[in-house]
Amino acid sequence: MSSQQLYHGDTEVSRKEQQPAMDHVPDALATAIAREMGNILVRQPLGLMDDFFLAGGDSSRxxxxxxxxxERCALGDAEATDQLHAALTLAMFDNASPAAIAEAIAKQTIERS
Incomplete structure:
Protein backbone atom coordinates (compact mmCIF):
# COMPACT_ATOMS: atom_id res chain seq x y z
CA MET A 1 0.00 0.00 0.00
CA SER A 2 1.47 3.38 -0.95
CA SER A 3 1.45 6.33 1.43
CA GLN A 4 -1.27 7.88 -0.72
CA GLN A 5 -3.63 4.91 -0.33
CA LEU A 6 -5.90 3.94 2.54
CA TYR A 7 -8.00 0.83 2.85
CA HIS A 8 -11.58 1.45 3.90
CA GLY A 9 -13.24 -1.87 4.50
CA ASP A 10 -12.59 -3.95 1.42
CA THR A 11 -12.28 -0.92 -0.84
CA GLU A 12 -9.08 0.94 -1.58
CA VAL A 13 -9.67 4.68 -1.31
CA SER A 14 -7.22 7.44 -2.20
CA ARG A 15 -6.19 9.82 0.58
CA LYS A 16 -7.64 12.70 -1.43
CA GLU A 17 -11.09 11.09 -1.29
CA GLN A 18 -10.71 10.69 2.50
CA GLN A 19 -9.95 14.36 3.15
CA PRO A 20 -12.73 16.22 4.94
CA ALA A 21 -14.54 19.15 3.36
CA MET A 22 -13.08 21.98 5.43
CA ASP A 23 -15.27 24.78 4.05
CA HIS A 24 -17.52 24.94 7.13
CA VAL A 25 -15.04 23.86 9.84
CA PRO A 26 -13.32 26.62 11.81
CA ASP A 27 -9.52 26.37 11.65
CA ALA A 28 -9.41 27.11 15.39
CA LEU A 29 -11.39 23.94 16.13
CA ALA A 30 -9.16 21.71 14.00
CA THR A 31 -6.06 23.36 15.49
CA ALA A 32 -7.34 22.79 19.04
CA ILE A 33 -7.99 19.14 18.23
CA ALA A 34 -4.51 18.80 16.70
CA ARG A 35 -3.05 20.24 19.91
CA GLU A 36 -5.12 17.86 22.08
CA MET A 37 -4.01 14.90 19.97
CA GLY A 38 -0.41 15.98 20.49
CA ASN A 39 -0.99 16.25 24.25
CA ILE A 40 -2.43 12.73 24.41
CA LEU A 41 0.46 11.37 22.35
CA VAL A 42 3.00 13.39 24.36
CA ARG A 43 4.38 15.12 21.29
CA GLN A 44 3.97 18.27 19.25
CA PRO A 45 0.50 19.02 17.84
CA LEU A 46 -0.42 17.01 14.79
CA GLY A 47 -0.86 18.65 11.42
CA LEU A 48 -4.48 19.20 10.44
CA MET A 49 -4.40 16.28 8.00
CA ASP A 50 -2.13 13.98 10.06
CA ASP A 51 -3.60 10.63 11.08
CA PHE A 52 -3.82 10.11 14.85
CA PHE A 53 -3.08 6.38 14.58
CA LEU A 54 -0.12 6.80 12.22
CA ALA A 55 1.28 9.38 14.68
CA GLY A 56 1.37 6.75 17.43
CA GLY A 57 -2.21 6.69 18.68
CA ASP A 58 -4.04 3.52 19.62
CA SER A 59 -7.62 2.66 20.52
CA SER A 60 -7.16 3.47 24.23
CA ARG A 61 -5.81 6.91 23.41
CA GLU A 71 -16.63 16.86 27.71
CA ARG A 72 -15.35 20.11 26.22
CA CYS A 73 -18.20 20.42 23.74
CA ALA A 74 -20.83 20.16 26.50
CA LEU A 75 -23.90 20.10 24.24
CA GLY A 76 -26.26 20.34 27.19
CA ASP A 77 -28.37 17.22 27.17
CA ALA A 78 -27.63 13.53 27.42
CA GLU A 79 -29.05 12.66 23.99
CA ALA A 80 -26.90 15.26 22.23
CA THR A 81 -23.85 14.13 24.19
CA ASP A 82 -24.46 10.50 23.23
CA GLN A 83 -24.92 11.46 19.58
CA LEU A 84 -21.67 13.44 19.59
CA HIS A 85 -19.83 10.57 21.26
CA ALA A 86 -21.12 8.13 18.63
CA ALA A 87 -20.30 10.50 15.76
CA LEU A 88 -16.76 11.06 17.04
CA THR A 89 -16.18 7.35 17.52
CA LEU A 90 -17.21 6.66 13.92
CA ALA A 91 -15.18 9.61 12.64
CA MET A 92 -12.10 8.55 14.58
CA PHE A 93 -12.01 5.15 12.95
CA ASP A 94 -12.92 6.49 9.50
CA ASN A 95 -10.40 9.34 9.20
CA ALA A 96 -8.46 10.16 12.35
CA SER A 97 -7.13 13.56 11.31
CA PRO A 98 -7.80 16.70 13.37
CA ALA A 99 -9.61 18.20 10.36
CA ALA A 100 -11.96 15.21 10.02
CA ILE A 101 -12.72 15.15 13.75
CA ALA A 102 -13.40 18.90 13.65
CA GLU A 103 -15.75 18.33 10.73
CA ALA A 104 -17.64 15.69 12.73
CA ILE A 105 -18.01 18.09 15.67
CA ALA A 106 -19.11 20.92 13.39
CA LYS A 107 -21.66 18.66 11.71
CA GLN A 108 -23.16 17.63 15.06
CA THR A 109 -23.27 21.25 16.20
CA ILE A 110 -24.97 22.38 12.97
CA GLU A 111 -27.52 19.54 13.21
CA ARG A 112 -28.35 20.61 16.77
CA SER A 113 -29.03 24.23 15.76
Whole structure:
Protein backbone atom coordinates (compact mmCIF):
# COMPACT_ATOMS: atom_id res chain seq x y z
CA MET A 1 0.00 0.00 0.00
CA SER A 2 1.47 3.38 -0.95
CA SER A 3 1.45 6.33 1.43
CA GLN A 4 -1.27 7.88 -0.72
CA GLN A 5 -3.63 4.91 -0.33
CA LEU A 6 -5.90 3.94 2.54
CA TYR A 7 -8.00 0.83 2.85
CA HIS A 8 -11.58 1.45 3.90
CA GLY A 9 -13.24 -1.87 4.50
CA ASP A 10 -12.59 -3.95 1.42
CA THR A 11 -12.28 -0.92 -0.84
CA GLU A 12 -9.08 0.94 -1.58
CA VAL A 13 -9.67 4.68 -1.31
CA SER A 14 -7.22 7.44 -2.20
CA ARG A 15 -6.19 9.82 0.58
CA LYS A 16 -7.64 12.70 -1.43
CA GLU A 17 -11.09 11.09 -1.29
CA GLN A 18 -10.71 10.69 2.50
CA GLN A 19 -9.95 14.36 3.15
CA PRO A 20 -12.73 16.22 4.94
CA ALA A 21 -14.54 19.15 3.36
CA MET A 22 -13.08 21.98 5.43
CA ASP A 23 -15.27 24.78 4.05
CA HIS A 24 -17.52 24.94 7.13
CA VAL A 25 -15.04 23.86 9.84
CA PRO A 26 -13.32 26.62 11.81
CA ASP A 27 -9.52 26.37 11.65
CA ALA A 28 -9.41 27.11 15.39
CA LEU A 29 -11.39 23.94 16.13
CA ALA A 30 -9.16 21.71 14.00
CA THR A 31 -6.06 23.36 15.49
CA ALA A 32 -7.34 22.79 19.04
CA ILE A 33 -7.99 19.14 18.23
CA ALA A 34 -4.51 18.80 16.70
CA ARG A 35 -3.05 20.24 19.91
CA GLU A 36 -5.12 17.86 22.08
CA MET A 37 -4.01 14.90 19.97
CA GLY A 38 -0.41 15.98 20.49
CA ASN A 39 -0.99 16.25 24.25
CA ILE A 40 -2.43 12.73 24.41
CA LEU A 41 0.46 11.37 22.35
CA VAL A 42 3.00 13.39 24.36
CA ARG A 43 4.38 15.12 21.29
CA GLN A 44 3.97 18.27 19.25
CA PRO A 45 0.50 19.02 17.84
CA LEU A 46 -0.42 17.01 14.79
CA GLY A 47 -0.86 18.65 11.42
CA LEU A 48 -4.48 19.20 10.44
CA MET A 49 -4.40 16.28 8.00
CA ASP A 50 -2.13 13.98 10.06
CA ASP A 51 -3.60 10.63 11.08
CA PHE A 52 -3.82 10.11 14.85
CA PHE A 53 -3.08 6.38 14.58
CA LEU A 54 -0.12 6.80 12.22
CA ALA A 55 1.28 9.38 14.68
CA GLY A 56 1.37 6.75 17.43
CA GLY A 57 -2.21 6.69 18.68
CA ASP A 58 -4.04 3.52 19.62
CA SER A 59 -7.62 2.66 20.52
CA SER A 60 -7.16 3.47 24.23
CA ARG A 61 -5.81 6.91 23.41
CA UNK A 62 -8.58 7.41 20.85
CA UNK A 63 -11.16 6.74 23.58
CA UNK A 64 -9.36 9.24 25.82
CA UNK A 65 -9.42 11.85 23.05
CA UNK A 66 -13.11 11.30 22.30
CA UNK A 67 -13.97 11.57 26.00
CA UNK A 68 -12.05 14.85 26.34
CA UNK A 69 -13.64 16.33 23.22
CA UNK A 70 -17.18 15.35 24.25
CA GLU A 71 -16.63 16.86 27.71
CA ARG A 72 -15.35 20.11 26.22
CA CYS A 73 -18.20 20.42 23.74
CA ALA A 74 -20.83 20.16 26.50
CA LEU A 75 -23.90 20.10 24.24
CA GLY A 76 -26.26 20.34 27.19
CA ASP A 77 -28.37 17.22 27.17
CA ALA A 78 -27.63 13.53 27.42
CA GLU A 79 -29.05 12.66 23.99
CA ALA A 80 -26.90 15.26 22.23
CA THR A 81 -23.85 14.13 24.19
CA ASP A 82 -24.46 10.50 23.23
CA GLN A 83 -24.92 11.46 19.58
CA LEU A 84 -21.67 13.44 19.59
CA HIS A 85 -19.83 10.57 21.26
CA ALA A 86 -21.12 8.13 18.63
CA ALA A 87 -20.30 10.50 15.76
CA LEU A 88 -16.76 11.06 17.04
CA THR A 89 -16.18 7.35 17.52
CA LEU A 90 -17.21 6.66 13.92
CA ALA A 91 -15.18 9.61 12.64
CA MET A 92 -12.10 8.55 14.58
CA PHE A 93 -12.01 5.15 12.95
CA ASP A 94 -12.92 6.49 9.50
CA ASN A 95 -10.40 9.34 9.20
CA ALA A 96 -8.46 10.16 12.35
CA SER A 97 -7.13 13.56 11.31
CA PRO A 98 -7.80 16.70 13.37
CA ALA A 99 -9.61 18.20 10.36
CA ALA A 100 -11.96 15.21 10.02
CA ILE A 101 -12.72 15.15 13.75
CA ALA A 102 -13.40 18.90 13.65
CA GLU A 103 -15.75 18.33 10.73
CA ALA A 104 -17.64 15.69 12.73
CA ILE A 105 -18.01 18.09 15.67
CA ALA A 106 -19.11 20.92 13.39
CA LYS A 107 -21.66 18.66 11.71
CA GLN A 108 -23.16 17.63 15.06
CA THR A 109 -23.27 21.25 16.20
CA ILE A 110 -24.97 22.38 12.97
CA GLU A 111 -27.52 19.54 13.21
CA ARG A 112 -28.35 20.61 16.77
CA SER A 113 -29.03 24.23 15.76
Missing amino acids: AVELITRLV
